[in-house]
Amino acid sequence: MHRTGELSGQFQTLEQQKESATLGMWLFLSTEILFFGGLFLTYTINRHTYADVFSYSSRTIKLSWGAINTVVLIGSSLTMAMSVWSAEVGKKKLVTFFLIATLVLGGVFLGIKGIEYHDKFVEHHVPGLGFDMYYCTKNPGACNLRPEDLQKERVELDELTKKMGGETAVNANSQLFFSLYFGMTGLHALHMIIGAGLLLWLIKQSMAGRFTTQYNTPVENVGLYWHFVDIVWIYLFPLLYLIDRH
């Protein structure tokens, strides 16, 4: 296909330039796999060692938010893919529309994540900030838990405490879970924020009508990145939210 756009000095042809950009993006994503990989390994081993505490801690996160966010994020992947398609077939208006849709969905995701973080903050489940798994059961008024949830938490927590031989052990090990939870979702959120920045940049160019059938590599590459971030979440969701819901 014939391409247009600005040719940087080091390249001979636009095809070469596009090929390089795409190859570079894929290589970058392979780096990212290993970057998250270290966290996944740490998670796996600790989850195996502290299975009970991890599944209890996991149940204190709200499944509904996680599930909604999964839908939102996959939805944003769809709109991202659609904007790539729009660029490829030269529908300039649609490109902008889908890019904005993606950005909005990304924003919703981050917003929900914010709510979840806030809940955890209120419940004193944030490592390093007065971490205490027993905070809610001891200060029922302080957490916005439904009474039946609180009751359930009490029962489960008591059982766990007995099993673990004391509150210290429960706190130490669930702090590990939440360190990993915040580490993994935090790093993921950071990637989303960077992605949102890239989207803004694309939207600006797209509004200026820069993306055509011959020139759309930036949309494509940001798309690759965005889908990758989606994949990370696809694994985070079952690992962090779905450990032991039965």
Added chain:
Amino acid sequence: MSEHIVSPKIYILIFAALMILTITTVYAATVDLNAHFAGLNVIVALLIATCKAVLVILFFMHAYYSSKRTKLIVFAGFFWLAIMLSLTLGDYGSRSWDVH
């Protein structure tokens, strides 16, 4: 690189599949599969996640239509991850095995 334009139909189909898989995984988590086979819950959850990831990579990211080189890079990324996970977990898993 030959370019292949993936039609919106396929995207929507994939999206639908992803949604179904999401619902399945949430549902599967609420069923006690471990009773049948230790660890089955995790295995199912990860299998579903992997299906989803594969769909995203192949279609949303066009890997299915891309050059061998691109496929190789994707493969390499996951292969290296597999090296890291499997050899490390192999150490942990075989600690209590007896020698002789």
Added chain:
Amino acid sequence: MSTTPPKPPGYQLPEEHYLNATYGIRSWLLTTDHKRIALLYLASVTFFFFIGGIFATMIRIHLLTPAGYLVTPETYNKLFTMHGVAMIFFFLIPSIPAVLGNFLIPLMIGAKDVAFPKLNLLSWYIYITGGCFVLYSFATGGLDTGWTFYTPLSSVYSNSAVTPAVIGIFINGFSSILTGLNFVVTIHTMRAPGMTWFRLPLFVWAQYSTSIIFILGTPVIAITLLLAGLERMFHLGFFNPALGGDPILFQHLFWFYSHPAVYIMILPAMGVISEIIPTFARKPIFGYTFIAASSIAIAVIGFFVWAHHMFLTGESTYAALAFSLLSYLVAIPSAVKVFNWTSTLYKGSISYDTPMLYALGFIGLFLIGGLTGLFLACLGLDIHIHDTYFVVAHFHYIMVGGAVMGYVGGLHFWWPKITGKLYPEFLARLAAVILFVGFNLTFFPQFILGYLGMPRRYHNYPPEFQVLNVMSTAGASILALGYLLPMIYLTWSMRYGKVAGRNPWPATGLEWTTASPPLTENFDVTPVVDWEPYDYKNRPDLGLQTPTAPTLAPAHGDD
């Protein structure tokens, strides 16, 4: 036959070249020219080598007497830690890739620049930022964890400035990743017409393999040190057993990168040697495909052996067996290289030029370093020699005797290309010999010390080890002199050296067909390659005699 018409060796500098194209500090700090970026790196890695070298000198002086007479134990621990960190992360890992690789890859494949010049400059800035954090850590309290940062010592017990150091290394990792990414893309997409994969210089193959490790290994150390840093800052417990974490997991993650990283350090040096030897033997390299393939093999298999650093941590016996066997497997491609280099000398036309001295010295020292790697990979022996001076000797033989010799040899080899000037040949040969002698005197006694049982990272030691330690210190002072010389005469030659001309050796690579120093755009016209690598016979443009001896038939099966 070359496309550049044979010119009479023009022994004058070109009117305009990359060094004098523009002037001023901004033209350097904002440059996107890969050659200038290479020089930025040259200056910065030399700086870190200097820092690391000063620490090394203090270590050796301190160890002159059993009680240690220079510094307190705390300071001694900081010295070897900062020595290791500066040398590994900020000198040796970036040295050949970022200096010679940056300078040469585009020239060798006939490109105008790397694929992403701005990213290339960004890599350097990231490196500098990381370096600043580490220097800040050195200056404010130092670092006393060992370069391996084992937890929980580093994350809980150490009182030194661990956090900035960890952040610095974390940041620096992205410099490696971006450099590796840039190289892979450049090698894939920017080759000149006719430059097929099997016409690539072996240096490029080596850089390609190194880049694989950069891309797939570095992110793991980044995340690992990030976790250790978070653990320290927020009292989390990933690797701290007191909070339920697992220190062995840290070691797995650390070595998953850091073992492959040793191949980041040696592969590029091997690439340099593969260029120097055919040039100064004036014949094609023996077994091109085998050398190229062994680089890739080392890069890949190198990822399967990391836990040979952990044989005695309590890792499972089965894992130890597997990792030991795999470590032997990775030794074989290295052996293949050594044998091929040696065979290249057979029926060559060998000269004594300085780069060749370094190359031959490299083979000998790498051989000893590599063979002693086999001792360490041997499970039964490692029980005794793990964490003794035997290990210290092993890795200095490979890293100083191998990688640094390769780097210095490469600097000499391409110095005429980089600066357009020749260095004083006699002084250079003298320095090479001094380095070789000083090196062996410094590090050979450490093998014996290790076997006798002297543990590493000791600020004092039982008196019976003194003789060997004194020998080592004596060697180190000769070694320091050996490094001082090139620093002086190379700097001197930039101004006063004889003009080199395009191809002083002469060598066969594309980089030698352009002016010395090259133009900003590298080549006046895009070169077209129609010769095989290291082919002296069919290169009349080099002005050498055609062989009188009957040519042997090309090898069975090889290329």
Added chain:
Amino acid sequence: MQSQLPFYPDQASNFAPSVDSLMTFLILVSVFFSLAITAAIVIFFFKFHRKSKNEIGVPIHGDMRLEVLWIVVPAILSLAMFGWGAAVYVDFRHAPLDTLDIYVVGKQWMWKVQQPNGRREINELHVPVGRDVKLVLASEDVIHDFFVPAFRVKMDVVPGHYNTMWFRPTKAGHYEFFCSQYCGTNHAVMGGWVTVMEPSEYAAWLSGSTGGDANPVTTGEKLFAEKACSTCHLSNGTGRAPSLNGVYGGTVRLADGSTVTADEAYIRESILLSNAKIVAGYQPLMPSFQGQLTEEDIMSLTAYIKSLQSQPVPATGAGVIAPGKK
């Protein structure tokens, strides 16, 4: 402390000769390759030295047969090194059953040693000649490493985890041991001396001053009652928990179908992380004792559980004297 062979330290344990012969083998292989390659380089260097300024070499591109040769020969030698080394290592990692067990705790920057009868030492270790000795290693803070060059043995001492190492001293004498894993400021002075004694002397030494030093087994027994272990673990096996008699050293079948060897590390894990490995046929009822026991408590409990064998470990030096078999 002077050795006969200049480059070999004293040989004072069963492992020393094996490690030294292994060393000799590797040195021979290395010397062979070093000499062969150096000789080739030197000969080629002079023989094929450039005769005239413009001379070029003979273009030889390679030789498949040679390539195969120098892949196969090193591969075979590698396998030999691996196999031999593996044999020594497996032997080292797998302690014989009937050992004299000594508990060693490392902490910044000292070693605390407890003999089977409870006698304590600091930075000293007394062992009898000819007896298989097993050290159970624990750390209170960072990673250390117990290294006795004359025995050619070392093992990391990792917090949160038991490692064991064993050896059989073969020569009476006084040998230095070191901490060989960097552990902070005074790493270099965290060492001491191993005294290898004739069995009778050792027995005398052991019984010499038991005054005040509680026997780990009796301490463990007391803890077993105090921590209410005994309420579940009844010795006749009728309780909610398995009887611990004879557990140590045997093979335990777990609920997920796998089996483990009940060594010190397993016992430790059962106490601290009781739910990680569930014994087949039992419910995961046992509470975790994480964070409630000191390293020394755990060691005493372990010692006590180990003593619940058909023949209890002698509390005095009496039964210790029997020269080790194997």
